[in-house]
Amino acid sequence: MNVVSADTLSKTVKIGDSLVGKVGFGAMLLTMTPNPVPYDQAFDAIKAGVDSMPAGVKLFINSGNFYGHDRPSANLDLLAAFYQKYPEHAERTFLSVKAGCDGSERSVRRAVDNINKLLRGTKQLDLFECARVDPSVPIEETTRTLRELIEEGEFSYIGMSEASSATIRKAHVVHPIAAVEIELSPWSYEGEAKKVIATSEELGIAVVGYSPLGHGFLTGQIKSRDDLPSGDARLRLDRFSKEGLKRNSNIVEGLKKIAERKGISAAQLCIAWVANLGDHVMPLPGSSKSGRVLENLAAGLITFTKEEFDEIVQLVESLSVYGLRYNKAMEGTLWG
Template identity: 55%
Template sequence: MTTVTSRTFRLGGTASNITVGAVAHGLMLMTWTPNPVSDEQAFEAIKAGVDALPSGTKAFLNSGEFYAIDWGTANLQLLSRFYAKYPEYADKTFISVKGGIRNGGPDGSMDCLRASVENIQRALGPNKKLDLFEPARIDPNTPVETIINNLVTLVKEGKFSHIGLSECNANTLRKANAVHPVAVAEIEVSPWSYDENQKAVISTARELGVTVVAYSPLGRGYLTGQIKSASDIPEGDLRSHFTRFQEEHFKSNWGIVEGLQSVAAKKGVTPAQLSIAWVASLGPHMLPLPGSSKSSRTLENLHAGDIKLTAEEIKAIDDILAANPVVGDRYFGGPPEKLHLWG
């Protein structure tokens, strides 16, 4: 086994005794796609990331109860098959799963959260325990204090070990953490998703000792420069519905990609690695979460965890972002409340 990464990361909150790789691994697009990848390819992508870590370090794997075109448990079933084939990898991985969605929206009731967690457990199978559970969005109709108390009950029952939040705002994170320590807050952070909401959550999380799991650090692939127009997005791909991936916005944001490509070339890294390193540079509590369905991409992403940006490089990126204001919303447009963002 060849270790290709050296930097590790200590999680926050109740998980502060757990060391993971400095770059997490998102699994969503292994199954939430019209053409899911084969088990063989998916398993190799996961194993490559685990095997590249120092001894005693776990790979942080991120899944969801609904990561499939039909909103089913295909992603968890994939993991179940993985652990059935490679049971020795159960102790080498830390599994975070989002759930708590009912009738197309978040539901923080005890009934929904219990049903969600038990559904996750069934799909994940007997070879791996759920390490961390996150409500995928914050239920606006249930006080966050009630949601956390419901989750604490499930933790005490032994259904999972740690509590996370997803798409929360800074005030919600503070309220939740006052009830029970929150291990992670999962929000979108990248060079083209970094506004006042992100900054507030990042600052509050650092103060509270909460890990920020930064999803889509590559701008859903846009910042890699490998998607050159809206027509490059495969039919049925979720991104084809997102505002920023419409042709008129696609072209307007291309200056960011060109700028990042220039900085990356000078440093001798890929634009993807530069974006991941930039996210990590925002604080010692930042855990970038890029997705990968290929072993080569998993290793490329992991290597970014060892890349340190100089003050001059960070300033160069900041200047690029200032000169190229992002056009388009993160998702489908409309008010954030409609999509339960920043709840």
């Protein structure tokens, strides 16, 4: 099993003026679950990632002002407590926070203000992004508001989430976009994702690939709906329906065989595959276990030959993924 060591974190991704590790840390499932992990365990997981970064490189942490099962503020409450306990780690991390808000000036300003209040002065907000593109507000208008907030010192960089390549171009004209967050994994690599990756490379934008493990399914650890706790958000996704789990299991078995040949875990295979999509692409897995965090980070240094990379693409294409990325009700919110 590949585990991170002092000399394996040489790869980085540039976001604005910051260098971050090739693999980020998704904090969502620390709190957005029916069974949130204890603070001490979450702190150990985050700290393991931070401590593994070489000098001058930050751990990218992704949070949201709605990442909580019982209360929306749970994730930011946890991070504020972490930074309060480890204030020296504030400068060693790059914090990206998204908000579930519409694109109007009033809503965006309220969201940014709320995030900064929840952080309680423990950490400067590095990057802000609206969780989805609001179809009722021109993206140029939303971006102008975000530009004003940067000028006012509320945060440093603008990010986008689930945005199409055309929308990214429109926003980038108003103010440079530093990062775009989209779902990327061997079973989530659709045509628009390829366009976003290409457009972002052209414009000097980092791509943050969330759910590189297919919401955990591609690790092979989830075999039935009973493996997820009651109330888990994944139970509402097409691919986690009874039929979806059954029909997509062949993809997992195929990935596991390829991983075994390479001497790595299925999880590392998926993270590494996303990392190999481009120098500007950063996989964003999450874990509440410090050992797993180190394994995830190490995966960013695993390389593929063209034949190995294409084998994974061809495997998924030949077996055909069953189900939408989310579900019919939510599909309209994607690729704004």
